[in-house]
Amino acid sequence: MFQDRFYLKPYEKEYDATVKDVIQDGEIYKVVLDDTIFYPEGGGQNADKGTINSFEILDVQTKDGVIYHYLKEELKKGDKVHLVLDFENRYQNMKSHTGEHIVSGLVCSTLDANNVGFHMGKEFVTMDFDKFISEDVLRDIEKRANEAISKNIKVKETVLSPEEAKKITYRSKKELNEDIRLVEIEGVDRCACCGIHVDTTGEIGFIKLLYSEKYKTGSRVYMLASNKALDEFNKEYSILQELSEMLSAEFENIPSQVKSLKEANTALEKQIKEIKLESFREEVEGLEERDIRVIIKKNLTGYDLKNMIEVLAEKSTAIAIILSKEESETKYIIKSKVKDDIKANEVARLLNDRFTGKGGGTPELAQGKLEEVNEENIIKFLETKI
Numbered sequence: 001m002f003q004d005r006f007y008l009k010p011y012e013k014e015y016d017a018t019v020k021d022v023i024q025d026g027e028i029y030k031v032v033l034d035d036t037i038f039y040p041e042g043g044g045q046n047a048d049k050g051t052i053n054s055f056e057i058l059d060v061q062t063k064d065g066v067i068y069h070y071l072k073e074e075l076k077k078g079d080k081v082h083l084v085l086d087f088e089n090r091y092q093n094m095k096s097h098t099g100e101h102i103v104s105g106l107v108c109s110t111l112d113a114n115n116v117g118f119h120m121g122k123e124f125v126t127m128d129f130d131k132f133i134s135e136d137v138l139r140d141i142e143k144r145a146n147e148a149i150s151k152n153i154k155v156k157e158t159v160l161s162p163e164e165a166k167k168i169t170y171r172s173k174k175e176l177n178e179d180i181r182l183v184e185i186e187g188v189d190r191c192a193c194c195g196i197h198v199d200t201t202g203e204i205g206f207i208k209l210l211y212s213e214k215y216k217t218g219s220r221v222y223m224l225a226s227n228k229a230l231d232e233f234n235k236e237y238s239i240l241q242e243l244s245e246m247l248s249a250e251f252e253n254i255p256s257q258v259k260s261l262k263e264a265n266t267a268l269e270k271q272i273k274e275i276k277l278e279s280f281r282e283e284v285e286g287l288e289e290r291d292i293r294v295i296i297k298k299n300l301t302g303y304d305l306k307n308m309i310e311v312l313a314e315k316s317t318a319i320a321i322i323l324s325k326e327e328s329e330t331k332y333i334i335k336s337k338v339k340d341d342i343k344a345n346e347v348a349r350l351l352n353d354r355f356t357g358k359g360g361g362t363p364e365l366a367q368g369k370l371e372e373v374n375e376e377n378i379i380k381f382l383e384t385k386i
């Protein structure tokens with residue numbers, strides 16, 4: 001075990017191999033090589049990327065101890081092939097993975113916790129623990145993790161038999177009864193692991209713990225390492241710069257500025273609502289009372305409609321309807337004063353059926369929207385139905 005080339009030479013970027021077997025699975029060819037520099041997905045670490053004879057590898061998986069390289073192109077048993085590893089991607093994985101060891105080791109020893117999960121996502125690395133991690137502890141771990149990086153500690157990998165392994169203490173997510181690969185970062189962590197790591201912690205460069213959230217009965221920690229941490233910092237910094245320019249505020253004043261803007265916006269929205277309603281009141285003031293009143297407006301919110309229908313209902317003895325025209329639909333609200341005679345939800349149903357609409361309500365009040373945008377069609381239809 002652990003004799004694959006990616007374990008023995010984790011920094012090797014190219015290699016010549018021989019095809020041992022090819023299994024066709026639909027449009028995919030699963031290629032087995034005599035040895036490989038491509039790490040298959042496992043132990044929380046992603047499968048490597050790269051090419052075999054310039055053909056892109058879609059995935060690398062292990063089944064029953066055999067490593068399969070997934071290709072769209074066909075290769076033949078006995079073919080001599082040239083492997084090229086996407087080392088930038090792999091090196092980032094090695095750094096993220098080793099960073100995970102440092103952080104998990106520190107969390108477990110500090111809180112007497114267990115690491116119960118690890119995942120290398122497209123964006124973040126996540127680690128799950130069975131204990132709650134406070135913000136203070138998280139920042140302390142982050143600081144100590146970066147200290148471990150600056151000490152440039154050797155990452156030692158040794159393969160031990162189950163008997164040898166019994167004599168020492170190490171972290172492991174599961175009970176192991178076979179050879180184990182022990183990964184040790186002196187003073188920080190000792191863990192059974194089948195992933196690929198950097199030689200020395202200094203290569204990681206920098207670890208950023210973003211935050212920790214409640215997960216099951218413990219917590220999940222989000223981490224970025226090396227270039228990924230730098231990319232995230234740059235992305236977030238440029239957002240802050242843009243906000244700072246927009247608000248003409250220093251970074252630290254952005255939250256208070258946004259808070260003031262939100263408050264001002266809420267006050268304005270309230271004023272606009274009041275003005276709209278007042279103007280509607282003036283608009284319908286001179287109207288005579290009628291059995292049926294239909295008014296057409298534009299771009300009203302649900303809140304506007306609810307307020308305005310009360311005003312319009314005063315000008316009808318039976319039923320009041322407001323249609324609000326939008327770009328691709330027409331909103332409606334219906335209020336019935338004589339619900340036993342003309343039910344609002346019944347009129348809504350007729351409209352929905354005729355104009356592909358959605359909505360409903362009670363016999364007194366109904367609300368919805370129609371796909372029809374020609375108000376004349378709606379009015380004509382209403383005239384024939386009520």
Ligand SMILES: [Zn+2]
Pocket residue numbers: 097098101183193194195196197
């Ligand atoms: Zn590992």
